[in-house]
Amino acid sequence: MPSVNKCLIVISGPTAVGKTALAIGLAKALKTVVASADSRQIFKEMVIGTAKPTTEEMQGVKHYFIDHVSIHDQPVYDAAQYEKEAITLLEELFQTNDVVIMAGGSGLYVNAVLNGLDDIPEVPDKIRRQLTNELQEQGLPVLLEELKEKDPLYYEKVHKENPRRVQRALEVIRHTGKPFSDFHSGHAKQRFFRVIHIGLERDREELYERINRRMDLMLQQGLEEEAKTLYPFRELNALQTVGYKEVFDFMEGRYNREEMIEKLKQHSRQYAKRQMTWLKKDDSIKWFHPSEQNELMEYVKVRLNAL
Secondary structure, X not given: OOOOOOEEEEEEOOOOOOHHHHHHHHHHHHOOOEEEOOOOOOEOOOOHHHOOOOHHHHOOOOEEOOOOXXXXXXXXXXXXXXXXXXXXXXXXXXXXXXEEEEEEOOHHHHHHHHOOOOOOOOOOHHHHHHHHHHHHHHOHHHHHHHHXXXXXXXXXXXOOOOHHHHHHHHHHHHHHOOOHHHHOOOOOOOOOOEEEXXXXXXXXXXXXXXXHHHHHHHHHHOHHHHHHHHHHHOOOHHHOOOOOHHHHHHHOOOOOHHHHHXXXXXXXXXXXXXXXXXXXXXXXXXXXXXXXXXHHHHHHHHHHHHO
């Protein structure tokens, strides 16, 4: 049974909405730590393009799962590995903390911690490499067509612009000969902590303006230079993501710099929209505008006292 005295406060929301600032503010107020649930900030080599919080921004608050692994590590770090390590970490942290903050940039990572993932069969490296090559040479649409044919159920709900999810499903399908959806039980795992799930949202125009400004800031901070150092490894799954693919395409002459900047902003806005679509399906989330600090803090205090 969940412990009445232990609580995980999860902060979810789209990119650029203000999750980092809230997580740090809550952690300082509650004298605790932050566990990141961002599937990109977890990689050491990806700094500017992931809007990774700086040492100054962390304000002395201990963060976990930032700069945690390398893009070159094998096997590729995924949500299943994150679930195992995050649950182990929470077991340790709850020995000395009654509350832990989790700032969620990846809905899949958050869901892995809150509800657990199904046990998916291990896939031979040969199949993984083969699909990685196919993705690089033939493109995502070809893999999507195969997924649609072999597992229409999963095809309907997968994020169709997320190559890692599509590739992962096809790896399992080719290895087992069964649809990827067959391995999804839909049963949540029992956890040993309570959960307060907070969602941050802004008006669309306000959020989109913040996203545009963030992209401009990334470029000023040296996103293009960072992407150049990562370009030799562009085929890695970790780099098949918004913020890097657009710069890689520019470097390969697919469009000019002005078009690259517009693509960066456009694709980031589309990513934020997909994140909100995912999150709005969860009725357990209590939504706030980031300016509603007093209301949010009061809600957290009431919920903590009720546990």
